[in-house]
Amino acid sequence: TGAESYGGPAVTNGGLLFIAGTKDEKFRAYDKKTGKLLWETKLPAAAFATPSVYAVNGKQYVVIACGGTKLGARKGESYVTFALPR
Numbered sequence: 001t002g003a004e005s006y007g008g009p010a011v012t013n014g015g016l017l018f019i020a021g022t023k024d025e026k027f028r029a030y031d032k033k034t035g036k037l038l039w040e041t042k043l044p045a046a047a048f049a050t051p052s053v054y055a056v057n058g059k060q061y062v063v064i065a066c067g068g069t070k071l072g073a074r075k076g077e078s079y080v081t082f083a084l085p086r
Contacts, residue, residue: 006070008050010062012084020047020064023071027051027064027080045076060084 007021011032020027025046029039045068053062061081068076 004071006048010051010053012053012060012062014084016084018051018053018062018064020049020051022046023073025066025068025073027082041082043076043080044078046070046073047076047080048073059086 003022003024005021009017009019011017015032017030017032020043023046025043026040027043027047028037030037043066045066047064047066048070049065049067051062051064053060061083063079063081066076066078066080068074
């Protein structure tokens, strides 16, 4: 996006790259091979953190901490979890 990023990516076995380290409060998923943006959503606050991907009973999830405050971003106090399609 042409912005500073403070948080690393997480990559799934299926080839999705998740990243959210920017001040714009967006969480994005890219195709790791092509770099194409596949999905994005607005978070409750900026997520200057590395997402975590995990599985429960064969279902994959990705979670991100939304704390804000860096670069003048508003403060946040939440974790947001998304279920990945099978």
